[in-house]
Amino acid sequence: MKTNKTKVAVVGTALSGAAVAALFGTASPALAFLSGGLHLDATAQSPARLVARGAAIDVPVDVECNATQPASLSVSVTERVGKQIATGGGFAQEVACTGGHQDILIRVTAGPGKAFAKGTAVATAQIYGCNDTACGSESRTDTIVIRK
Numbered sequence: 001m002k003t004n005k006t007k008v009a010v011v012g013t014a015l016s017g018a019a020v021a022a023l024f025g026t027a028s029p030a031l032a033f034l035s036g037g038l039h040l041d042a043t044a045q046s047p048a049r050l051v052a053r054g055a056a057i058d059v060p061v062d063v064e065c066n067a068t069q070p071a072s073l074s075v076s077v078t079e080r081v082g083k084q085i086a087t088g089g090g091f092a093q094e095v096a097c098t099g100g101h102q103d104i105l106i107r108v109t110a111g112p113g114k115a116f117a118k119g120t121a122v123a124t125a126q127i128y129g130c131n132d133t134a135c136g137s138e139s140r141t142d143t144i145v146i147r148k
Contacts (some may be wrong), residue, residue: 038131039066040138042073044123046145051107054115056088057146059106059123065097067129075106079121079146086114086121097129121146 045060059075074091090108108123110116126139 037066038129038134038136039064040071040127040129040136041065041140042125042127042138043140044075044077044125044142044144045103047147048077048108048121048123048144050116050118050146050148054086054110054117056090056107056109057116059090059108059144061104061106061125062101063095063097063104063127064099064101065095065127065129066099066131067097068131069129070094071097071127071129073104073106073128074126075108075123077108077116077121077123077144079116079119081114081117081119084114086116087111088116095127095129116146118146118148120144 041064043062045062048057048059050057057077059077061073061075063073065071072091072093073095074089076089079086088108088110090106092104092106095104121144122141123144124139124141126137128137
């Protein structure tokens with residue numbers, strides 16, 4: 001008898017948790033739509049190109065935004081190179097949002113310790129912007145290819 005009560009409690013808790021996650025998981029896009037239609041999207045693209053023998057890489061980013069003020073865009077990259085990890089970041093502070101797709105090249109400088117190399121990496125692009133009624137940010141993580 002205790003087993004059935006325990007199963008019911010576990011299932012009820014799981015369903016409650018799923019309902020809460022569904023409710024709050026979709027709040028960001030709905031909030032952006034209800035707060036003035038702010039749209040922000042940035043996706044790191046392949047291939048990124050090595051610069052100065054891996055001291056940096058140039059990462060193309062597909063940006064779509066309708067912010068009325070200049071947006072800021074940042075990219076962070078992590079790559080396994082041999083038995084070490086190369087990481088770095090780069091940004092653009094004044095991205096003019098056109099409402100359509102645009103390609104922006106972000107130079108990501110390698111952090112101390114390890115240069116980037118040809119191969120695959122994980123890149124996170126984040127964009128922040130405002131329109132007349134709302135401010136927001138969006139980020140997306142993708143796998144990219146790094147070439148010479």
